[in-house]
Amino acid sequence: NPAPDATLYVPQATVREVALHVQQLHKLRSGGRTRRYEVLLRARSHPESDSMGDTVAQMLASQGTTSTMDRYITGELITWLAAHTGVWEREPASFSVNIALTTLTDDQFLSFVANNLAESRVSPEIIGFEVPERAFVEHHAFAERFVKRCEQLGCFIVLDDFSLHSDALPFLASPAVRLVKIDAKLTSAALKEKLPQAVVIAISQAAKVLGVHCVAKRVDTQVGRQWLSAIGIDFAQGFLLEKPQPLEDLALPGRQAALSP
Numbered sequence: 001n002p003a004p005d006a007t008l009y010v011p012q013a014t015v016r017e018v019a020l021h022v023q024q025l026h027k028l029r030s031g032g033r034t035r036r037y038e039v040l041l042r043a044r045s046h047p048e049s050d051s052m053g054d055t056v057a058q059m060l061a062s063q064g065t066t067s068t069m070d071r072y073i074t075g076e077l078i079t080w081l082a083a084h085t086g087v088w089e090r091e092p093a094s095f096s097v098n099i100a101l102t103t104l105t106d107d108q109f110l111s112f113v114a115n116n117l118a119e120s121r122v123s124p125e126i127i128g129f130e131v132p133e134r135a136f137v138e139h140h141a142f143a144e145r146f147v148k149r150c151e152q153l154g155c156f157i158v159l160d161d162f163s164l165h166s167d168a169l170p171f172l173a174s175p176a177v178r179l180v181k182i183d184a185k186l187t188s189a190a191l192k193e194k195l196p197q198a199v200v201i202a203i204s205q206a207a208k209v210l211g212v213h214c215v216a217k218r219v220d221t222q223v224g225r226q227w228l229s230a231i232g233i234d235f236a237q238g239f240l241l242e243k244p245q246p247l248e249d250l251a252l253p254g255r256q257a258a259l260s261p
Helices: 012-017 053-059 069-085 101-105 108-120 133-140 142-152 169-173 182-189 194-210 222-230 247-253 253-259
Strands: 020-023 034-045 093-098 127-132 156-162 177-182 213-216
Touching: 020 069, 020 247, 034 069, 069 093, 069 108, 069 247, 093 156, 101 133, 101 142, 108 127, 108 142, 108 253, 127 133, 127 142, 133 142, 133 156, 142 156, 142 169, 156 169, 156 253, 169 177, 169 194, 177 182, 177 194, 182 194, 182 222
Parallel strands: 034 093, 093 127, 127 156, 156 177, 177 213
Antiparallel strands: 020 034
16 A cells, blocks of 8 residues: 555646656667657746746645655656557657656655556556766665665666766666666767767767667757767757657647557
């Protein structure tokens, strides 16, 4: 049975203010059918803005748990996927949610996720969590527990803002870690300097050996995209390739027809 606080109530005023968006990771190399999306929460009035705004943040924070926003995003995502199974059953897809460092310390967050998955009958394999590298440095024990519980639950991990830090390296061996997103500052500097270039190439090669996909973030030039493709990076993400779009757009008839065999 779920713990008493493995539930979430969000005021309707908040629901009307926000909407889930997704940004697709674009393939730089051929192979694999899975479409991969990062899930983002946006204010309906300003969907192009990275900031949620103080009003929405305060309403979510009023719930009293450090992981309220992450619970809301994950719960809404699972509910939507349960109602639109064609989006991920016809052709494989996966969806990852960024989690805050404080969510790692919330004992009931993954209980909340497990409860939602069980009720909705959505496969845990298509749900993932993006954990920043600094979590493995600053909150090592909590991050380790989170990864192990994801292994048990069947959800995947994206190691975000990766820079080859020694404290995070052991986690690349976890079967739950499916993707590594390179720190955008590294990939940007790699186009100008040799040392960051060497680090990016090292991350790419290490990921290949371990069978983990490698992602470059905030790709905003064709030159950068071409170089990343040349060194073997698997995916690129950025406004150059695709702006975030409403999650609900994935269920539009045109998008569904495009996914048909």
